[in-house]
Amino acid sequence: MYSGGPGSGKGTQCSKIVQEFGYTHLSAGDLLRDEVKSGSENGAMIHDLMNEGKLVASDVIVRLIVKAIQETDNDKFLLDGFPRNEDNLKAFENLTKIEPDFVLYLDCPEEEMIKRVLSRNQGREDDNIETIRKRFRVFEESTLPLVDYYASKGKLRRVDAARSVEEVFESVRAIFSSTEVRPRPDRHCNCFSFLRSFCR
Numbered sequence: 001m002y003s004g005g006p007g008s009g010k011g012t013q014c015s016k017i018v019q020e021f022g023y024t025h026l027s028a029g030d031l032l033r034d035e036v037k038s039g040s041e042n043g044a045m046i047h048d049l050m051n052e053g054k055l056v057a058s059d060v061i062v063r064l065i066v067k068a069i070q071e072t073d074n075d076k077f078l079l080d081g082f083p084r085n086e087d088n089l090k091a092f093e094n095l096t097k098i099e100p101d102f103v104l105y106l107d108c109p110e111e112e113m114i115k116r117v118l119s120r121n122q123g124r125e126d127d128n129i130e131t132i133r134k135r136f137r138v139f140e141e142s143t144l145p146l147v148d149y150y151a152s153k154g155k156l157r158r159v160d161a162a163r164s165v166e167e168v169f170e171s172v173r174a175i176f177s178s179t180e181v182r183p184r185p186d187r188h189c190n191c192f193s194f195l196r197s198f199c200r
């Protein structure tokens with residue numbers, strides 16, 4: 001699993017892990033954006049919540065993640081930006097019994113994250129200063145407690161994300177290189193969510 005605030009670099013680092021380590025990248029935010037684009041019955045509700053920087057209900061996002069896991073043959077996957085709160089975590093673990101191997105937390109100062117998001121230019125409707133501020137508050141109130149939870153379980157890997165993409169990746173690569181791969185049938189998860197991490 002990957003965790004980190006908005007703009008900390010989760011998606012950027014996940015792409016590099018995919019290239020170098022052969023993981024499948026599952027971004028919770030991308031799954032929601034795809035659901036909005038598909039015109040599904042939940043699409044309008046998800047769109048409105050995202051534009052307010054709010055979290056969608058756990059059953060909605062967990063259903064999308066489980067479907068994506070089922071659709072990949074890869075037993076190694078990165079879960080980017082999930083879980084966002086304790087309810088997400090319980091809903092996911094109750095349903096899948098999957099626990100992350102570790103959670104990678106991209107630690108970045110708020111002003112640096114704002115600068116990055118405002119210059120991202122990917123056409124995301126929630127990349128405006130008003131929504132970004134709301135996303136930060138949700139991150140601090142709902143997601144950071146999960147970072148502490150994983151730290152207490154010895155599963156947190158904290159990386160200083162206020163460096164260049166390559167410098168951050170040097171640290172990320174070292175973490176992945178030293179991770180023992182558990183054999184199937186267990187599927188492993190590393191969360192970059194909060195950062196932000198991953199699952200296999």
Ligand SMILES: Nc1ncnc2c1ncn2[C@@H]1O[C@H](COP(=O)(O)OP(=O)(O)OP(=O)(O)O)[C@@H](O)[C@H]1O
Binds near residue numbers: 012
């Ligand atoms: N280490 C870095 N230094 C400078 N810019 C970066 C760095 N990492 C990522 N970026 C840039 O910052 C922007 C946000 O990065 P990215 O989309 O990976 O963040 P994210 O954590 O996935 O954000 P979100 O939670 O909003 O999806 C992108 O334009 C990306 O190119």
Ligand SMILES: O=c1ccn([C@@H]2O[C@H](COP(=O)(O)O)[C@@H](O)[C@H]2O)c(=O)[nH]1
Binds near residue numbers: 028080
């Ligand atoms: O588990 C999740 C993940 C995301 N959201 C909503 O999507 C946006 C964008 O997420 P990114 O990870 O930045 O792409 C987020 O602000 C939430 O509104 C969610 O509800 N649950």
Ligand SMILES: [Mg+2]
Binds near residue numbers: 081
């Ligand atoms: Mg992202």
